[in-house]
Amino acid sequence: MSIAVAIDGPAGAGKSTIARAAAKELGFIYVDTGALYRSIGLNAIRKGVDLTDAKAIEASLAGLKVELSFDAQGAQIVLLNDEDVSSFIRTPEVSMSASKVSAVPAVRAFLLDLQRNMAKTQSVIMDGRDIGTVVLPNAEVKIFLTASPEIRAKRRFDELIEKGEDVKYEDVLADVIQRDYNDSHREIAPLKPAEDSKLADTSGLTLEESIQLIINIIKENTK
Numbered sequence: 128m129s130i131a132v133a134i135d136g137p138a139g140a141g142k143s144t145i146a147r148a149a150a151k152e153l154g155f156i157y158v159d160t161g162a163l164y165r166s167i168g169l170n171a172i173r174k175g176v177d178l179t180d181a182k183a184i185e186a187s188l189a190g191l192k193v194e195l196s197f198d199a200q201g202a203q204i205v206l207l208n209d210e211d212v213s214s215f216i217r218t219p220e221v222s223m224s225a226s227k228v229s230a231v232p233a234v235r236a237f238l239l240d241l242q243r244n245m246a247k248t249q250s251v252i253m254d255g256r257d258i259g260t261v262v263l264p265n266a267e268v269k270i271f272l273t274a275s276p277e278i279r280a281k282r283r284f285d286e287l288i289e290k291g292e293d294v295k296y297e298d299v300l301a302d303v304i305q306r307d308y309n310d311s312h313r314e315i316a317p318l319k320p321a322e323d324s325k326l327a328d329t330s331g332l333t334l335e336e337s338i339q340l341i342i343n344i345i346k347e348n349t350k
């Protein structure tokens with residue numbers, strides 16, 4: 128029987144790093160659903176779509192093909208009309224665009240089956256904002272992973288600096304706060320813990336401790 132683990136939480140809580148490591152340890156497939164919204168955000172930027180115009184965002188989906196595949200190491204690859212866009216979707220500009228397009232109901236509907244199908248035949252750890260509430264409401268384990276905005280901004284800032292991006296901490300923090308607001312105040316599938324989710328706050332934990340915490344929660348709840 129396949130097992131589904133839903134991990135939701137705000138931007139920069141370390142969901143992807145922690146979920147990826149836990150999936151590796153447990154032999155599950157790791158699905159990063161934020162990458163799907165990012166690919167739609169990238170497509171909208173490339174097409175010059177007005178990101179304040181929900182109708183224009185919806186129209187940008189016409190004829191669009193988004194697929195997920197995995198490389199030999201199990202790393203996720205996002206294909207946008209057959210192009211591997213994985214390396215173009217991590218910029219601050221795409222982050223903000225992804226947050227905007229993800230508030231459009233047609234975008235969420237467009238990605239729903241793709242996400243659900245991933246969990247049908249294999250054990251998955253899927254991370255996002257609405258996995259436990261909307262995408263996989265029957266997931267065996269639901270975790271709401273969070274940390275304070277300042278700590279999340281510091282982590283993202285360090286990541287971007289390491290990649291050679293020219294960013295200021297204050298701007299990253301403002302982005303985190305703005306995206307938290309967008310993600311939790313949108314009408315459709317807002318970011319909120321599922322009623323039956325376990326809360327995991329990683330503010331005072333190292334990465335290793337956070338990974339272990341998540342693995343323990345999953346093991347305890349799938350015995």
Ligand code: DC
Binds near residue numbers: 164222230
């Ligand atoms: O997790 P992330 O930062 O890569 O997500 C990018 C954006 O996509 C984020 O602002 C919220 C949105 N998102 C969403 O609405 N639902 C998901 N399941 C995953 C991401």
